[in-house]
Amino acid sequence: MPLNFWQKLQKTGRPILALAPMAGFTTSAFRQICKKYGADVLYSEMASATALYYNQPVGKSRIGKPGRQGKVGPKNQTDRCEGNATLKLLKFNRRREKYYIVQLFGSDPEHFAVATRIIAERVKPDGIDINFGCPVPKICKQGAGCGLMKNLEKSRAVIEAVLKNTVLPVSLKIRVQAGEVDALKFLKNIADLPVAAVMIHGRTLSQGFVGAPDFRIIKKARRYFKGVILANGGINSLTDARQALKKSGADGLGLARGILGRPWLFKEIKSGKIVDLKPKQIFKIALTHAALEQTLAGKTGIIELRKHLVWYMQGLPGAAKLREKLVRVNSLGEIKKILSIII
Ligand SMILES: Cc1cc2nc3c(=O)[nH]c(=O)nc-3n(C[C@H](O)[C@H](O)[C@H](O)COP(=O)(O)O)c2cc1C
Numbered sequence: 001m002p003l004n005f006w007q008k009l010q011k012t013g014r015p016i017l018a019l020a021p022m023a024g025f026t027t028s029a030f031r032q033i034c035k036k037y038g039a040d041v042l043y044s045e046m047a048s049a050t051a052l053y054y055n056q057p058v059g060k061s062r063i064g065k066p067g068r069q070g071k072v073g074p075k076n077q078t079d080r081c082e083g084n085a086t087l088k089l090l091k092f093n094r095r096r097e098k099y100y101i102v103q104l105f106g107s108d109p110e111h112f113a114v115a116t117r118i119i120a121e122r123v124k125p126d127g128i129d130i131n132f133g134c135p136v137p138k139i140c141k142q143g144a145g146c147g148l149m150k151n152l153e154k155s156r157a158v159i160e161a162v163l164k165n166t167v168l169p170v171s172l173k174i175r176v177q178a179g180e181v182d183a184l185k186f187l188k189n190i191a192d193l194p195v196a197a198v199m200i201h202g203r204t205l206s207q208g209f210v211g212a213p214d215f216r217i218i219k220k221a222r223r224y225f226k227g228v229i230l231a232n233g234g235i236n237s238l239t240d241a242r243q244a245l246k247k248s249g250a251d252g253l254g255l256a257r258g259i260l261g262r263p264w265l266f267k268e269i270k271s272g273k274i275v276d277l278k279p280k281q282i283f284k285i286a287l288t289h290a291a292l293e294q295t296l297a298g299k300t301g302i303i304e305l306r307k308h309l310v311w312y313m314q315g316l317p318g319a320a321k322l323r324e325k326l327v328r329v330n331s332l333g334e335i336k337k338i339l340s341i342i343i
Contacts (some may be wrong), residue, residue, distance in 0.1 A: 016252025
């Protein structure tokens with residue numbers, strides 16, 4: 001059996017560094033920036049399996065045969081995703097976003113089955129991930145995200161549905177605890193399934209996004225899970241990264257908020273050295289990011305980018321004034337004008 005990309009990365013013996021999924025943040029432009037600074041794996045924003053199920057793209061066939069890829073629809077990436085908002089959101093640049101994972105959320109195994117086939121055929125990512133960690137009440141109430149993690153039987157059915165419908169490596173993103181179900185119970189329940197990787201957020205559902213993550217539970221997960229394990233939560237510096245790897249014994253890390261405005265954190269962790277950038281250099285990175293966003297998503301992309309710009313300015317001299325202006329920009333030209341005073 002040839003190794004999947006997770007196993008290839010694991011074989012290098014170096015910690016695998018992933019850009020964790022962040023809705024509204026992990027766009028193609030940002031993923032490309034993170035790749036440039038050393039991310040090994042890039043997650044999409046979460047996409048709804050249910051939306052894909054009810055709004056299946058038109059093509060030669062609505063959905064292809066299980067496990068087959070690239071047999072339907074027009075040839076190029078753009079055409080394959082045109083006219084479907086969810087697929088448009090998931091487009092990527094194969095050369096600049098290696099390895100790219102599409103994350104799906106939902107609660108119905110049939111929706112996941114159909115969505116998996118659509119993603120494999122139309123988007124052709126390197127892997128597919130299932131969201132079991134979203135704490136947002138609206139999502140949990142639908143039985144998705146942490147709502148799904150709480151239901152062991154349904155979780156298993158969803159994972160089986162995804163595995164049955166693709167040859168791509170399948171990964172999971174879970175929390176250390178959701179209701180009565182902890183990460184160990186969850187992984188024990190699916191120990192026989194060929195899941196390639198799991199990213200474990202070290203916080204419980206009730207902690208949400210704050211508080212100390214528990215990396216020790218992640219260490220115990222090794223007993224029940226044979227694939228690649230990534231630790232996630234609160235990794236905001238090189239020191240955090242070292243501690244998380246030590247405490248969790250994981251194969252790698254998932255970085256989320258720690259990377260916002262500081263994509264070079266990937267480089268710091270890879271090289272083991274602090275990267276000390278001058279404000280000018282940070283502005284240049286922000287401009288590269290903005291130029292990419294403008295090319296890929298136009299004005300909408302720039303509006304979405306505003307929050308990234310705020311992160312880039314954090315801690316810089318005169319940040320408050322710059323932020324005030326940057327939260328109103330509508331084009332790359334405006335951003336250039338604001339930052340040109342300093343560059
Ligand atoms: C704005 C935002 C959006 C997020 N979107 C997703 C998502 O789409 N899917 C997912 O599994 N987790 C999502 N997360 C959770 C992160 O992937 C990560 O698990 C969490 O932020 C903890 O890591 P951190 O402490 O390094 O930020 C999101 C987090 C934030 C802050």
